[in-house]
Amino acid sequence: MDSDDVPTLSADSLAALQSFLKEKQDLDDQFAKLQDNAEEMFKENQKITMNYFQEDWQLSQFWYDDATADFLATRALEHTEDGDYIAFISSPTAYVALRNIAPDRQNAFVFEFDKRFDVFKDQYILYDFNKPLDFTRASELKGKFKFIVADPPFLNEDCLMQTMETVRYLARDDALILIDTGAVMEALAKKLVGARITNFNPAHRSGLSNEFRCYSTFEDDKLKWLN
Template sequence: MSESDDEQPQLSSSTLAALQEFLKEKYEQQILMEHVSKEDQISSILFDENWQLSQFWYDDKTIEAFVRGALNSTPADGKIALISCPTLYSKLKRECSKRQITLFEYDSRFKTFGADFIQYDYKSPLNVPKHMSSQFDLVIADPPFLSVECLTKTAITIKFLTKKNIVLCTGAVMTELAEKLLDVKKCDFIPGHRNNLANEFCCFSNFDFDKTVE
């Protein structure tokens, strides 16, 4: 037997680099999920708003109200879908531990949420898992852009996913279209943001959402 027969197989430099990158991502995901499980919301340090993606994070009061509303409008073992509103995920995951929380989001940074993350682009509204049709007790959506196209296509996704209850957050300028597309009504509850928005922002629902956030 030659010395070469005793040598262990070696990974190429490119394969080794890819493996190291994979392990690094897994480690970072583990650390982030530990952070999410301990904190009430996504840290602004970890995830800054990306204004090019029209991202505007909710303030603490709004997040707390949404969590109360979700708890009061879904069964203990229910399913909640979040469309383009990632700042609700962390506290919902923590407070609604028995419920399934699924985030449909374009920003791939949030893939760190593992199986709870579904890559989503409103421009392809039905490019979501087919088995999720009519599976969610509550769908909360915040379309990223104040445009007819964005709201119309997001509404297709909402109607595909929801079993019953819908909460929509968008600008007041979209009121007429929102009511027409989703049969929702404007709520008294007004969502707030960490950074003030130039446009008047509203909340709409197809049930008495105001009662659930009291």
Template sequence: MSDSDEEPQLSAHALAALQEFYKEQKEDAEKLEEALTSGDNNIQLKEDWQLSQFWYDDRTAEMLAKEALSAVGDTGRIACLSSPTAYKKLQELKPETVLVKCLEFDPRFQVFGEDFVMYDYKEPLKLDQTLKGAFDLVIADPPFLSEECLTKTAVTVKFLTAGKIILCTGAIMKDLAHRLLNVTKCKFEPSHSNGLQNEFACFSNYDAPVLNS
């Protein structure tokens, strides 16, 4: 048998990385099963980079949550679109009279129970009609930095609310975001727990004082 007929071998570094990935996947699966059984939604799940997931750091999640709660008042309704870390922080800070939903493609977030709504940006209007215009504010974070993803996410945002919008995406999407959702860049610059090389920005279609102070 020639060397060319041999099966390719992973380097020690690549093999270790693959084993670590499978270990993390198993740990997340065990956490999710335990949370679903106990009804506990206070679960920390690792980012799935294959789904282009990048969690906000705590400072960013808190700023977004405080702005959203300030904007909707004590009886508002907020949708977190592809932004589960904002949802988590809202759950920590909100009064019981504020309703928050988490629209996500990742089925792991079923741990949020009735607050979880399955959402695929590729099918932007595949949602229950009871959600149409049901929210005072939407926090949206398109999972991919592309014109297609932002355009389809914008369709969903308009379906969910005729009111306030907070959009978190790459700064490079500024012009398209303004055309699609009439949002402008805020002073606050969001950041992520594991860092991102792309410049990230917050946009809103209203004054958003917490994000512009």
């Protein structure tokens, strides 16, 4: 191939690529700083945002917008006491929101496949929905959780079924469950854990083409069943 045949980027495309690479490097540097200073930041109750964590679309990561994350975190806080256990399964955005609202809640855990979230130390549980009962401290945490938020990472029946197996394993007899997943999963969510479609529509920073809905096993003044 002649050198004249080698494809080259236009000036605009090159500038866009350079901007993207710089932004990615800045985010990588920001996360590295979080890793280095996490313990001190937690002690001082400094706010941690999802801006530290880039979405990885290969892991089907689509972060909630701030209003959605705050809504889910507030539901969890309003329905629990200080000593109650709260689980966020494949829902790190809502977990981070809860940490920022109530940093002293020591029994709130994030169950997540992405190991970047191990910056949260003892409150991080490495979790793979393909192995729904095989995670660190499983026997210790069985049946302890009063409130569970679950956001199965993939929109298919198998992922929802296995995630709900984890939910049932962790849940107390009086547990309250919130599930964020596609509208097409309405019947299965109800069948598996009795969760019913609600009036709350989760929103994501990047936007999703699939219709996303929130299902729950309870109602309150902000969350109502539609049927």
